[in-house]
Amino acid sequence: MIGGIGMPELIIILVIILIIFGAGKLPEIGAGLGKGIRNFKKATAEAVDESGENKEKIEQK
Template sequence: MLQNIGFPGLIMILVVVLIVFGPSKLPELGRAVGRTLHEFKSSAKELVADHKEEKAAEK
């Protein structure tokens, strides 16, 4: 789905986000997205580690 977005489409999305949120809110929004991605990655790593531990315990 996202592989079809080219450079012009990406620029248009960024302009719309800038208009909707304003320049003062963009750093705040970026930090929130970064924190969310970090938490998601760490949760996914924990789940994979737990799954590997369970498989090792079964053997």
């Protein structure tokens, strides 16, 4: 369960997205979503590094 969203809800959302965008656009949407998540994680990690909280963990490795 992801934040109160179960499997039936996810399936319904995916079907609606498929109807709206069509099967041809799904790879583009997935790639864009993946890039967005990757950039968000990178920015979050950089912000933590700048604050000094994560530097101790890096030095221990």
